[in-house]
Amino acid sequence: MARIEFEDVTKRYPDGTVAVHDLNMSIADGEFVILVGPSGCGKSTALRMVAGLEEISGGKLTIGDRVVNDLTPKERDIAMVFQSYALYPHMSVADNMGFALKLAKVDKSEINNRVKQAADILGLTEYLDRKPRALSGGQRQRVAMGRAIVRQPQAFLMDEPLSNLDAKLRVQMRAEIAQIQNRLGVTTIYVTHDQVEAMTMGDRVAVLKKGELQQVDSPQTLYDNPDNVFVAGFIGSPAMNLAEGRVERVGGRLVVRAGSIALGIPDGAVDRYPRVRDYEGRGVAVGMRPEHFYRPDGSVPPDQRFTVQVGLVEALGSELLVHVNTDAPPVLTEDTRQAIDDEAAFAELERSAAGGQSFTARFDPGTPPRVNEQIEVAFRGDYLHFFDLETGAALR
Amino acid sequence: MASSASTAPAPPAGAVPPGGERAKSREISVGALARLFVAPSIITMALVALFPILYAAYLSLFEYRGRQQQGFAGLDNYVDVLTGGRFWDAVITTLIFTVASVAFEFVIGMGFALLMNQAFVGRGVTRATILIPWVIPTVISAQMWFFMLNVNPGFINNLLGLGGFNWLGSEPWALVSIILADVWKTAPFVALLLLAGLQTIPEDMYEAARVDGATAWQRFTRITLPLLKPAIFVALLFRTVDSLRIFDLPAVMTGGSNGTTTLSVLVQRFIVAEPNPGVGATLSTLTFVVVLGIGVLFVGLIGRDLVIGDPED
Ligand SMILES: Nc1ncnc2c1ncn2[C@@H]1O[C@H](COP(=O)(O)OP(=O)(O)O)[C@@H](O)[C@H]1O
Ligand SMILES: [Mg+2]
Numbered sequence: 127m128a129r130i131e132f133e134d135v136t137k138r139y140p141d142g143t144v145a146v147h148d149l150n151m152s153i154a155d156g157e158f159v160i161l162v163g164p165s166g167c168g169k170s171t172a173l174r175m176v177a178g179l180e181e182i183s184g185g186k187l188t189i190g191d192r193v194v195n196d197l198t199p200k201e202r203d204i205a206m207v208f209q210s211y212a213l214y215p216h217m218s219v220a221d222n223m224g225f226a227l228k229l230a231k232v233d234k235s236e237i238n239n240r241v242k243q244a245a246d247i248l249g250l251t252e253y254l255d256r257k258p259r260a261l262s263g264g265q266r267q268r269v270a271m272g273r274a275i276v277r278q279p280q281a282f283l284m285d286e287p288l289s290n291l292d293a294k295l296r297v298q299m300r301a302e303i304a305q306i307q308n309r310l311g312v313t314t315i316y317v318t319h320d321q322v323e324a325m326t327m328g329d330r331v332a333v334l335k336k337g338e339l340q341q342v343d344s345p346q347t348l349y350d351n352p353d354n355v356f357v358a359g360f361i362g363s364p365a366m367n368l369a370e371g372r373v374e375r376v377g378g379r380l381v382v383r384a385g386s387i388a389l390g391i392p393d394g395a396v397d398r399y400p401r402v403r404d405y406e407g408r409g410v411a412v413g414m415r416p417e418h419f420y421r422p423d424g425s426v427p428p429d430q431r432f433t434v435q436v437g438l439v440e441a442l443g444s445e446l447l448v449h450v451n452t453d454a455p456p457v458l459t460e461d462t463r464q465a466i467d468d469e470a471a472f473a474e475l476e477r478s479a480a481g482g483q484s485f486t487a488r489f490d491p492g493t494p495p496r497v498n499e500q501i502e503v504a505f506r507g508d509y510l511h512f513f514d515l516e517t518g519a520a521l522r
Numbered sequence: 523m524a525s526s527a528s529t530a531p532a533p534p535a536g537a538v539p540p541g542g543e544r545a546k547s548r549e550i551s552v553g554a555l556a557r558l559f560v561a562p563s564i565i566t567m568a569l570v571a572l573f574p575i576l577y578a579a580y581l582s583l584f585e586y587r588g589r590q591q592q593g594f595a596g597l598d599n600y601v602d603v604l605t606g607g608r609f610w611d612a613v614i615t616t617l618i619f620t621v622a623s624v625a626f627e628f629v630i631g632m633g634f635a636l637l638m639n640q641a642f643v644g645r646g647v648t649r650a651t652i653l654i655p656w657v658i659p660t661v662i663s664a665q666m667w668f669f670m671l672n673v674n675p676g677f678i679n680n681l682l683g684l685g686g687f688n689w690l691g692s693e694p695w696a697l698v699s700i701i702l703a704d705v706w707k708t709a710p711f712v713a714l715l716l717l718a719g720l721q722t723i724p725e726d727m728y729e730a731a732r733v734d735g736a737t738a739w740q741r742f743t744r745i746t747l748p749l750l751k752p753a754i755f756v757a758l759l760f761r762t763v764d765s766l767r768i769f770d771l772p773a774v775m776t777g778g779s780n781g782t783t784t785l786s787v788l789v790q791r792f793i794v795a796e797p798n799p800g801v802g803a804t805l806s807t808l809t810f811v812v813v814l815g816i817g818v819l820f821v822g823l824i825g826r827d828l829v830i831g832d833p834e835d
Binding site for chain 1: 735
């Protein structure tokens, strides 16, 4: 087990693509770090540089106390779980798991013991003699995990290991992998584009965009205090509502106005985003998480609520997602394009920009509003987020 | 649907729902239907392949003088052929040729295939040019080698500074020359068969092996070779059966002299040159048995799980 340190690590592919740019990150011994970002942002490349499958174009990569830039994968002593699992089809489950140990000339009985142990942890004991093709997808995934576990390596590297499983198995394996990692205490880098995995599995989450590290923090910190619009839009599901607004002072109080929506900015929000005061009379990107909306009763002051038309209602049992139509203009920066990670959705957003956008609000279950109904919605002003429109940086 | 009425008695109108009873009343099982569908190909195969084989076997039971059939001879032809030396000499020559040429073709073909499986500039051109020897008709490339191996002035003797070395006029060099010509022609073909196999092995298999600590040689022996088994089997079977029938190279380059009389050359000799069609047919039949035997041996030894299917499936 070992710490992993990236210092200005850069990857430039022969065709000129810079997939990872000046990555700086320090992963502690035994830590579980999630690498997350939209597809094509350089997650796999970063991971493969650690594995030694991709040459490092610049910077310094340290595993334990060795600079590994010029070491082969074999010399790095790391284990990797591939998205496709990459199981050897001609070997039994046991041979797949023991292959690395066999190559390392570990004692046969020792290999047997370690394979049995790993199979025990993963519930694979009765499948040890089968070939991979006679296993279900979930079992194959476990074999891939087992292959990593028996190695007792310096670090685990996992590249979207759950993305080929169905939703239910994914939820189960998510918990299991986190548990196993916790139990074994092996330093782990886990790549995913699924931000639920990102939020639930790791000690820390590193958000990558176009090869550049945006923020690396605990999931809660990322959620509460995103450093920029990209992180704000990427972390959280459903995503944060982002609108272009204007900060104004009305009767001695700060107010943010987006379209016809006007919300008072309470001291709580100003404390978290002190620089918002400097933006008086200027445009900002204002962020509102769906879960911070609520249905107001009569006692809620008017500067914390507004009226909107219901577009779509999703009653999920435990919660109620209501999409409401607003005239608040969307934030059309490259950052949001990246965060939305879907050309079609972005094009739709752009098209509708003039006429405002739809906000998603999450309410406690109850009587759902009807489509097209005008409803009153309130927002917990303390949870407003503010970012610079140009740079996307949080106004802290 | 109209035909169903003619092949099976029509059920009494309105007695049973038509969908439920139709399959039973027609009395054609899925298996029978399948046999019916493959029957045309089987019949064609029988006409084209089986008939000549059986007819040769039939002819081998007759005695001939010149081209005139003299009468039924029983197994006399077989006794003559199997107790004479020419047949066994030809068998040994053919086996030496087959083992040597297939072995070299396999090793060289594997080298080419591994090379072409790497990404490099000009890979497309290499793949196209490597096939040229395979595309040239064998009779022509045999003639070409014949000229190049000429004694004086001979291109190859000149190139190697061998003076008047007589390649095609001496044993064992005549056979060596023919093996060389065959390897030149067919190694690219083997390479392409193996390349097709190599390309079905996913790249991440090698990456997983690298992370597992496998050296390049270990990746070749523990990943490439086992996963290439089906392609290797197909290549070896094709080439072995093909080599056992070799005729054109010795016919053109040596006319079968100096230890290059293969089974097929011997057959041609008895049917055309001698002529003794009865003995020729006997040799044909024996050649067929040898080829069949080796083919069956092959499938039995290497290809069992590939042809019949892995028992674990
Ligand atoms: N072998 C390669 N050659 C050139 N560009 C590549 C190569 N592999 C990946 N890229 C590019 O590098 C970027 C990052 O890729 P990748 O690390 O696979 O992203 P992710 O895993 O986050 O989806 C992408 O723009 C991709 O097109
Ligand atoms: Mg990837």
